[in-house]
Amino acid sequence: KQEVTQIPAALSVPEGENLVLNCSFTDSAIYNLQWFRQDPGKGLTSLLLIQSSQREQTSGRLNASLDKSSGRSTLYIAASQPGDSATYLCAAGSGNTPLVFGKGTRLSVIA
């Protein structure tokens, strides 16, 4: 059974800092890894999806990488801004079943 872990659970950084959020998964037989953002009391916004055949995906200041062999993915946020404050969730997809989610990293960017 797939299990997804995210470290750290919470992170507070000053504005402008580059930061890395970590995600690990136990079953490397995944089809894709998806990163989401969730603002308090809101739904999930899809940020990036990495297919199993890919190593990374980029969107603006966000870069997500995937290393299937080690069961790890990272989300890199460059030049962080207060508007980046949210909870970031990663989820592993196995193709035939719904995504399995980590517990998220709660990010606070201080102006």
Place this chain on the structure above:
Amino acid sequence: SAVISQKPSRDICQRGTSLTIQCQVDSQVTMMFWYRQQPGQSLTLIATANQGSEATYESGFVIDKFPISRPNLTFSTLTVSNMSPEDSSIYLCSVDKRERRYNEQFFGPGTRLTVL
């Protein structure tokens, strides 16, 4: 992508009552899911809503408590029955268009439920 709407966006309900949450998608989708997110927690899958047949429930969730309908490929409802304060959560509808080999899910804005 997919545009997903949910109704209601939030509600405050009394213990013992039931609430039906609607999920509408702007295009036909193969798979629809219902998740629950309790305060401070991550997402827990309640069930997969199957078009034309009974929903598939995850361990710990039963049809009597969370009846689900899916009359067509763009719409589903989740009912939270005989509510208690422990049911206070955000309920999220999600879809997977399954147009490609991998699964990419999209989420609705959620329904924030408070049970008194």
